[in-house]
Amino acid sequence: MSPSALSSPKSHCSSPNNVNQAGVPGASKNTFSTGDNMNQSSRFAVRATSVAVFLAMGTAAYAAPNVDANIELDSTYNSGSQLGSAGTGMSQSGRLELNVSQKAGTDYFVAGRATLLAKKDGSAGTDDLWVQLGSASADVKLGRFEAADLFPIAQDTVVNHAGNVYGTNLLRGRSEKFHAALSVNGGSTLKFELGLIDATDAALGTGAKGVRPVVMFSSGAFGFKVGAESGQYGVSGNKIEGMGFTGNYSANGMAVNLNYAQGKQDAAADNKMTSMAINGQVGAFALGFVSAKNDQTGGDKQVQTVHASYSIPLFGVAGASITPAISHSTLKDSVLGTNQDVDAFRVRLHYDF
Numbered sequence: 001m002s003p004s005a006l007s008s009p010k011s012h013c014s015s016p017n018n019v020n021q022a023g024v025p026g027a028s029k030n031t032f033s034t035g036d037n038m039n040q041s042s043r044f045a046v047r048a049t050s051v052a053v054f055l056a057m058g059t060a061a062y063a064a065p066n067v068d069a070n071i072e073l074d075s076t077y078n079s080g081s082q083l084g085s086a087g088t089g090m091s092q093s094g095r096l097e098l099n100v101s102q103k104a105g106t107d108y109f110v111a112g113r114a115t116l117l118a119k120k121d122g123s124a125g126t127d128d129l130w131v132q133l134g135s136a137s138a139d140v141k142l143g144r145f146e147a148a149d150l151f152p153i154a155q156d157t158v159v160n161h162a163g164n165v166y167g168t169n170l171l172r173g174r175s176e177k178f179h180a181a182l183s184v185n186g187g188s189t190l191k192f193e194l195g196l197i198d199a200t201d202a203a204l205g206t207g208a209k210g211v212r213p214v215v216m217f218s219s220g221a222f223g224f225k226v227g228a229e230s231g232q233y234g235v236s237g238n239k240i241e242g243m244g245f246t247g248n249y250s251a252n253g254m255a256v257n258l259n260y261a262q263g264k265q266d267a268a269a270d271n272k273m274t275s276m277a278i279n280g281q282v283g284a285f286a287l288g289f290v291s292a293k294n295d296q297t298g299g300d301k302q303v304q305t306v307h308a309s310y311s312i313p314l315f316g317v318a319g320a321s322i323t324p325a326i327s328h329s330t331l332k333d334s335v336l337g338t339n340q341d342v343d344a345f346r347v348r349l350h351y352d353f
Helices: 003-013 016-023 029-061
Strands: 066-079 089-105 108-119 124-133 138-144 180-183 190-201 205-219 220-231 238-252 253-266 272-282 285-296 299-310 320-333 338-352
Touching: none
Parallel strands: none
Antiparallel strands: 066 089, 066 338, 089 108, 108 124, 124 138, 138 180, 180 190, 190 205, 205 220, 220 238, 238 253, 253 272, 272 285, 285 299, 299 320, 320 338
């Protein structure tokens, strides 16, 4: 509120003439009424000005959230010796995704995001639901989210593995109990992230908890991430430890990822896990290869997966695409002396609106 908006009415109400006329015996009744009316008018002016400033500030501070949505529908044919007759055949899945987000502040900021899902099977869920606060140099994120990806796959429309592939992502996030991540930025090229999680993880089961530090570097077309995870899972507190590295190059419509991960568990069939992957995308075409080895008592399990996809614009409609994709994976078990495979062909329809 400007000083002139307040000082003028206040000066008028406290005028010596008004005080003297009201306090002198025999002053006319009309003189007193005039001063009182002017006083009421002044108070009304102050209140009206205050309301106007409040509304103006509210409009600036509470901007409308960003809202976007998309829909995906997957039609998939699965086959392979590992699936058997019950798992072979057509299936269909999909979801509608609604995203609501906003960020406000200059030197310090507050941001939030919610991703709500309506699924084809009739259920509903939440992908992301988080709040982030801090500054350009450091921030904290709390809620349901995914931390840095240490085993990225380009355009992973369908990547079905015949066995376990470890990617240093078991404690990455989207948990049901508690997740927090502290990020510290060392300029425009370097970032450190420290995740703390206590969750019921789909892969680890009940009581998955631990820490996950990641260092990220990017400069021009090149970048890399180095990270580790250490924690426990299960009611008996089984230990899990791992480390991972991913390097990437992205320029001129081409992107390449090179991933490596190694981990161990102290109370599981896969005692030591090692995984490697290379994948890339040129324009709308993506291709990748994954190789994993899981040491076990008396031998090991080796997994190899090849996947590819091609995204095609649909009818020239902005945000609409159709993506056919294939995945072939084999599992060689030296302990049991068996070989199994899993194949998948998928067509994905995607539309942003």
